[in-house]
Amino acid sequence: MGRYRPPQPKASPYITREGYDRLQQEMRRLWDRRAEVTQALAAAAAEGDRSENAEYIYRKKELGGIDRRIRYLQKRLPELTIAPDAPSNPQQIFFGARVTLESDNGETVEYRIVGPDELAPDQGDISIDSPLARALLKKAVDDEVRVETPGGSVTYYINAIDYNPQRN
Structure with a gap:
């Protein structure tokens, strides 16, 4: 049984335009990488005994990591609010300063x-x-x-x- 960890507090939903664009690009790269890893996984699986196939085991773990990050981004991106570039009072410190x-x-x-x-x-x-x-x-x-x-x-x-x- 694992050790109990209380849930993390909700992170602020704000992001800059550049940060949002970077996350979208990351998700596109992950989908492309996922296709490559899936092909490599299928090729490794075709080689026979999977229990002793290091390539198969490695690709399976890699695919799991990619899928976790894609799931996170698919949940997080719709929650985010893109903050304006500058606030109404640029003499004070706000998000993006x-x-x-x-x-x-x-x-x-x-x-x-x-x-x-x-x-x-x-x-x-x-x-x-x-x-x-x-x-x-x-x-x-x-x-x-x-x-x-x-x-x-x-x-x-x-x-x-x-x-x-x-x-x-």
Whole structure:
């Protein structure tokens, strides 16, 4: 019997236009890949004993992974709401904002607030569901934001807000 895991909280249904397009492209690529894997699986199955056929076992697992991701995307895409490129008040931080922050020690960081389905922390994209993004919402330039992190409390000062989706 498996260990009980409580269900994950519902993720925010918001996404940028670019993120939505990427998910649709991913689903098209997965359908193409699924067709290739299915052909390879049929060829491996035709080779005989499936219990000792490594190619058959590998393709079966690969097909399962592809099918899981396709099912997820088929359920998630209709739930998503594409957010407008810029809010009515671009002086405040909302979904899609690229924010430049300065910490107490003078270190400058840049983040873009995006939906949970398009995270790229290495590129500075953070989820609107994250504690930092929630603390930043509706703030303006020169505001101070305090965020609780596992390492303790961190204070940031907002230096700039931009709604251009492209990196500077």
